[in-house]
Amino acid sequence: xxxxxxxxxxxFRALPTRSFGIRQFSIARILLERKYTSDHEWxxxxxxxxIATIGITDFAQNALGxxxxxxxxxxxxxxxxxxxxxxxxSVKAASxxxxxxxxxxxxxxxxxxxxxxxxxxxPYEKGWYAKIEISTKTEYDALLDETAYNAIAN
Amino acid sequence: xxxxxPFVFLKPSPSPYAPVLYAQRMLVERMPxxxxxxxxxxxxxYTAGRRVRGDxxxxxxxxxxxxxxxxxxxxxxxxxxxxPGQLVGYPIINLKEQGISVRxxxxxxxxxxxxxxxNFDIKSHTGACNETGVWVEDRKVAAIGxxxxxxxxxxxxxxxxxxxxxxxxxxxxxxxxDKSVTSLTVERQRSDPRAPPIxxxxxxxxxxxxxxxxxxxNLVNGxxxxxELSSFLEQTMxxxxx
Numbered sequence: 001x002x003x004x005x006x007x008x009x010x011x012f013r014a015l016p017t018r019s020f021g022i023r024q025f026s027i028a029r030i031l032l033e034r035k036y037t038s039d040h041e042w043x044x045x046x047x048x049x050x051i052a053t054i055g056i057t058d059f060a061q062n063a064l065g066x067x068x069x070x071x072x073x074x075x076x077x078x079x080x081x082x083x084x085x086x087x088x089x090s091v092k093a094a095s096x097x098x099x100x101x102x103x104x105x106x107x108x109x110x111x112x113x114x115x116x117x118x119x120x121x122x123p124y125e126k127g128w129y130a131k132i133e134i135s136t137k138t139e140y141d142a143l144l145d146e147t148a149y150n151a152i153a154n
Numbered sequence: 155x156x157x158x159x160p161f162v163f164l165k166p167s168p169s170p171y172a173p174v175l176y177a178q179r180m181l182v183e184r185m186p187x188x189x190x191x192x193x194x195x196x197x198x199x200y201t202a203g204r205r206v207r208g209d210x211x212x213x214x215x216x217x218x219x220x221x222x223x224x225x226x227x228x229x230x231x232x233x234x235x236x237x238p239g240q241l242v243g244y245p246i247i248n249l250k251e252q253g254i255s256v257r258x259x260x261x262x263x264x265x266x267x268x269x270x271x272x273n274f275d276i277k278s279h280t281g282a283c284n285e286t287g288v289w290v291e292d293r294k295v296a297a298i299g300x301x302x303x304x305x306x307x308x309x310x311x312x313x314x315x316x317x318x319x320x321x322x323x324x325x326x327x328x329x330x331x332d333k334s335v336t337s338l339t340v341e342r343q344r345s346d347p348r349a350p351p352i353x354x355x356x357x358x359x360x361x362x363x364x365x366x367x368x369x370x371x372n373l374v375n376g377x378x379x380x381x382e383l384s385s386f387l388e389q390t391m392x393x394x395x396x
Contacts, residue, residue: 039304065257069205069230084303087204087228091260092286093300094204094230 036149037100055129059153064090067119072108103134160376160383164194171199173391178308181246185306192244196236198222203231229309231299239317241354243310250305266364273360293336316351
């Protein structure tokens with residue numbers, strides 16, 4: 001078994017062995033670590049560093065309550081980091097969602113239209129919010145890691 | 155009691171919608187400090203929350219024919235009505251400073267309205283079936299619709315004191331088809347038809363007290379013309395871009 005070191009280590013160890021058979025040292029299958037913003041959003045980056053998947057954290061969905069409506073951004077929309085790009089509505093409160101990174105919206109989670117509650121039940125997987133195509137990794141690198149985020153999400 | 159927050163009751167009353175909407179935006183932008191609460195009545199206005207776009211029911215046209223305005227805005231919730239006789243409250247507060255979640259904020263708004271209404275010996279409650287708002291039995295007496303932008307709240311609540319309820323006949327309020335809308339005056343006059351109406355000015359002191367208790371703050375009257383909030387509002391609404 002190769003020794004996995006570096007920033008991929010934690011993410012790599014977290015991968016279930018079963019779905020990969022022998023753990024393949026294949027860059028294409030490694031997801032970079034999940035990062036966070038102080039607006040309680042998460043970001044994961046594709047291995048080629050080009051597409052960021054974003055969503056709201058478990059802390060955020062709990063604070064909101066039952067989500068009844070999600071306003072998702074249009075595909076093709078250019079966004080700058082911190083731009084409001086949509087909203088999530090619960091208990092008659094519409095809370096803005098912000099772009100954690102600059103880039104272009106390449107996909108929005110259409111499932112949220114019919115099933116907005118996915119944001120509550122599966123905030124990191126089925127309840128993903130949008131995908132942004134980014135040009136550099138600089139903004140991503142500056143986001144909060146899990147430890148730093150957990151310190152603010154109490 | 156915690157910190158002091160100024161409130162104003164906007165005059166002259168009733169207020170048009172657009173300048174106050176603009177003022178709220180400016181108040182949100184000057185945060186995270188300088189919380190405040192606006193109390194007011196609006197001229198007859200129908201508003202639609204974020205889910206409703208493109209005026210699917212032709213409400214803008216019908217509103218105009220009725221002498222009302224129509225706005226699609228950023229708050230949660232669906233379609234509702236604002237008008238004279240309805241006490242509207244727009245708390246601009248910092249949820250992060252207060253340590254309150256969005257969900258808890260809405261709960262507190264409901265709670266304070268129920269407490270205020272109790273002063274008139276009217277028993278109200280939060281909605282059944284996850285319907286946000288305040289109800290007397292199955293009749294809705296107060297609506298809630300909030301916008302949260304980086305922990306700063308805007309929009310808020312609307313308590314029917316003695317509005318002309320026929321304005322509601324032209325919409326499906328909050329998208330709810332099988333329940334009716336009521337007012338404090340209608341509820342009071344159920345038990346005593348000769349009782350005087352309950353006006354927004356009758357309700358305001360109770361709402362102020364309930365707000366202070368619920369949020370553990372000291373609401374102070376900023377209607378003094380030398381007060382910073384009043385001046386800011388006056389300048390902002392006068393300079394609203396057309």
